[in-house]
Amino acid sequence: MSEIEPQAVEALLDAAFGSDRFGRTAYRIREGMDAVPCLSFAAVEDGALVGTIQCWPVAHRDAQGTATPLVMVGPVAVRPDVQRGGHGRALMDRMLESARTMADGALMMIGDPEYYGRFFGFTADATGAWDLPGPYEKHRLLALAVNGHDLPVAAGLIGPR
DSSP states (O other): OOOOHHHHHHEEEEEEOOGGGGGSHHHHHHTOOOOOOOGGGEEEEETTEEEEEEEEEEEEEEEEOEEEEEEEEEEEEEGGGTTTTTTHHHHHHHHHHHHHHOOOEEEEOOOHHHHHHHHHOOSSSOOOTEEEOHHHHHGGGEEOTTTTTTTSSSSSEEEEE
């Protein structure tokens, strides 16, 4: 895993999620933010980008305006022709290893609860009162406390920091 050109990452994301991906709620949450370098990785095989994970500085804001820093995980993308080869899991493992000592907030994501729960410990237990700036399925809003950062349990909106 190593750094890679941003254009290559964007091309991979287009291949994995389609070029219409910018309208998704996840993009609204992290709008205007730069990815967190120490938690964002690329998987390279035979000199070619095959996977990427990016993490973003976001925040939970409660009704009183109190902001709790969080780190949004995703997208996790693997080139379609090499999916199911373990690249996504390796990227998640590498990110979590770094997050345990470097994350400046708990982790959150929109993802498959069965997959991200079983393999990585993410749950929707603390996210029931959270809201997002766009459509999403409540059971797919997941979180994981890391690096001594607790999850906010109060109602609040997730958005850019």
